[in-house]
Amino acid sequence: MIRKGIMTTTASIDLLAERAVRCAEQAQASLAELVGLLAQLNDEQQAAQPVPHERREVSTSGSRLTNQERRVLTLMAAGLPNRKIAESLELSEKTVKNYVHGVLMKLNVTTRTEAASKALSELLVDPAECRRVRLMGTTETSCQPDAGAGIRPSGFAAQAP
Template identity: 35%
Template sequence: MNNRPTVAVVDRCSLYAQSVAAWLRQLGLAATGHHDVSDGVDWNGYDVVVMNVAYPGSAGLVARLAASGGPATIVVGSGERHESVVRCLQAGAAGFVSATESIDSLAAAITETARRGSLGGRRLTSRQTQVLALIAAGRSNREIAVRLGIRLHTVKNHVHAILEKLEAGSRAEAAARFVGAAGLARTAAWSHR
């Protein structure tokens, strides 16, 4: 990667994809917007793909890019699409940025993700990603255990591992990183192996 990451912005709304790409170009990134990727986009020309989590088949596209050694993917969305975010992270997305974040925060996440690459950082397992998403949704350890059908002690072990891998001092800090409120430079460490 050079100092100016190349970025593909993917959204089913052409206007949104083109607008985000234009904003990123103003911040010095080489960005292009795409609203239909079924016609065979050459992903080799990109360092990072920014994809709206609501894009049809987003998790499948993330999985194909990850399996082929393509560019790292960052998904953008809201907490209301919690399950879609988790599916994308489990499929191999390098990170998540909340749709409520600024374009500057997104650019910072892109730059760091491109710097680290899609395989950089200490990654969370699929289950740890699920636990982190539920922490970010405000669930207690007991509620997480019930939701996932696992023991409370197991949840505590997952929380400990998450805090250690993300180098977070608390559940709140880990949750803030997950939703993009802080620490976006760590997004590259949040995908499933």
């Protein structure tokens, strides 16, 4: 028995040890069950996610973007400043600022970072294109209009449907 925090017999210690072992075994069983449930939940969530890089047009904010706004958004998501976007698209920096403002309004965000995050998470832009632009810089990224929502460096022809 325990009196005022002092154990009086060896039997009490054995009883306490047995209880601790039972509690540990129950906790281990509970943790194993929890790990199984979390793995199952993870599998279900992965099955419900769209295929990576699949462009989703269900976004009302993204579907209202013009092709030029999508090109600007792609370059924004790649981390380019307005000056580099202007050089790349052969526009004035003021025109790019106007496009950036329009993109922010249509996506209902207040910062370029929020716009980039939303564009990538909702697949409004092609993440691979953003990585390519980041790696290449802007010297070879003169983007020309195309039929799709993405951008393409000059010299690359659009594929026929």
